[in-house]
Amino acid sequence: MFKNHDLRLGRTFAALADPTRRRLVARLREHEGLSVSELARPFPISLPAVMKHLDVLSGAGLISRSKAGRIVSCRLTPAPMEEAVDWLNRYHHFWSRQLDRLAPVVEEEDPGPPPPAQPRSSSRAGSKHLRRKSTRRGPPRPS
Amino acid sequence: MFKNHDLRLGRTFAALADPTRRRLVARLREHEGLSVSELARPFPISLPAVMKHLDVLSGAGLISRSKAGRIVSCRLTPAPMEEAVDWLNRYHHFWSRQLDRLAPVVEEEDPGPPPPAQPRSSSRAGSKHLRRKSTRRGPPRPS
DNA sequence: GTAGCACTTGACCAAATGTTTAAGAATCAT
DNA sequence: ATGATTCTTAAACATTTGGTCAAGTGCTAC
Numbered sequence: 001m002f003k004n005h006d007l008r009l010g011r012t013f014a015a016l017a018d019p020t021r022r023r024l025v026a027r028l029r030e031h032e033g034l035s036v037s038e039l040a041r042p043f044p045i046s047l048p049a050v051m052k053h054l055d056v057l058s059g060a061g062l063i064s065r066s067k068a069g070r071i072v073s074c075r076l077t078p079a080p081m082e083e084a085v086d087w088l089n090r091y092h093h094f095w096s097r098q099l100d101r102l103a104p105v106v107e108e109e110d111p112g113p114p115p116p117a118q119p120r121s122s123s124r125a126g127s128k129h130l131r132r133k134s135t136r137r138g139p140p141r142p143s
Numbered sequence: 144m145f146k147n148h149d150l151r152l153g154r155t156f157a158a159l160a161d162p163t164r165r166r167l168v169a170r171l172r173e174h175e176g177l178s179v180s181e182l183a184r185p186f187p188i189s190l191p192a193v194m195k196h197l198d199v200l201s202g203a204g205l206i207s208r209s210k211a212g213r214i215v216s217c218r219l220t221p222a223p224m225e226e227a228v229d230w231l232n233r234y235h236h237f238w239s240r241q242l243d244r245l246a247p248v249v250e251e252e253d254p255g256p257p258p259p260a261q262p263r264s265s266s267r268a269g270s271k272h273l274r275r276k277s278t279r280r281g282p283p284r285p286s
Numbered sequence: 287g288t289a290g291c292a293c294t295t296g297a298c299c300a301a302a303t304g305t306t307t308a309a310g311a312a313t314c315a316t
Numbered sequence: 317a318t319g320a321t322t323c324t325t326a327a328a329c330a331t332t333t334g335g336t337c338a339a340g341t342g343c344t345a346c
Contacts, residue, residue, distance in 0.1 A: 029237060288346085309326080
């Protein structure tokens with residue numbers, strides 16, 4: 001039953017699709033075991049809103065909550081992220097190849113509607129073959 | 144302006160949150176340059192529905208469409224996935240460590256305020272999860 | 287030109303999402 | 317007990333999302 005896996009994957013991506021939730025996760029990475037209200041403090045939204053985000057995150061298996069007295073501490077359970085990375089890595093060879101294709105030639109194009117500015121952003125420092133495993137440069141910025 | 148990066152990241156995760164869209168991407172991996180209707184054929188939904196999914200995917204920069212005559216071929220542009228993997232890999236050391244913590248001992252039921260947890264211990268490389276990009280450069284204390 | 291094929295757009299709809307406010311537990315301190 | 321603190325639940329609401337059907341736009345072929 002790999003349908004189940006697909007469901008989990010969907011919930012993981014959906015959970016990480018929201019910026020607030022990503023910031024919650026990032027915050028939880030730096031301060032393990034933070035309580036709900038401490039977690040919520042930097043955010044400009046109400047506590048119930050944060051609560052729902054936490055529900056989504058724990059629904060996706062990305063965090064676990066444990067109650068001690070009246071405070072509830074949260075911690076990361078990043079196993080689902082690993083599955084997400086596994087899924088994404090099936091395309092790894094694909095983006096390597098694409099970079100290969102684009103790198104050597106600056107590509108002058110034919111007359112036609114120029115495709116509107118593909119953001120073509122990060123990561124193409126290298127030229128030919130990908131030194132995949134080294135260095136994402138720049139300080140990791142928890143988004 | 145890392146706000147922009149965050150936006151792209153959100154769109155990428157959101158795009159991949161839907162099972163139909165994931166299947167579209169997977170299909171596009173195996174058959175590069177498939178036309179819209181060929182892409183849509185295996186799906187039980189209408190063509191306009193598939194169209195909207197393709198809009199979301201290209202809005203996230205995950206595919207590009209190029210029209211030739213009346214048929215439109217799609218191909219992957221998986222660069223955004225790379226950024227997603229980069230984001231997720233910030234948690235990589237985290238899930239390794241979690242395995243470390245769970246392996247030797249079951250949890251404790253300590254009813255006090257758990258001290259801010261400085262264990263920062265061994266990262267056992269026996270874990271199968273170190274597949275790539277094992278270079279975690281120094282302890283990132285970003286912002 | 288006329289007909290058909292490939293794709294797109296538009297109007298609409300139901301369900302899910304992200305938020306709020308207000309009110310309800312539980313638990314700790316006095 | 318009283319009351320504050322911490323978290324949760326409930327109801328309501330606006331927006332977005334995933335889908336439909338119907339009609340429109342271009343290209344290809346006869």
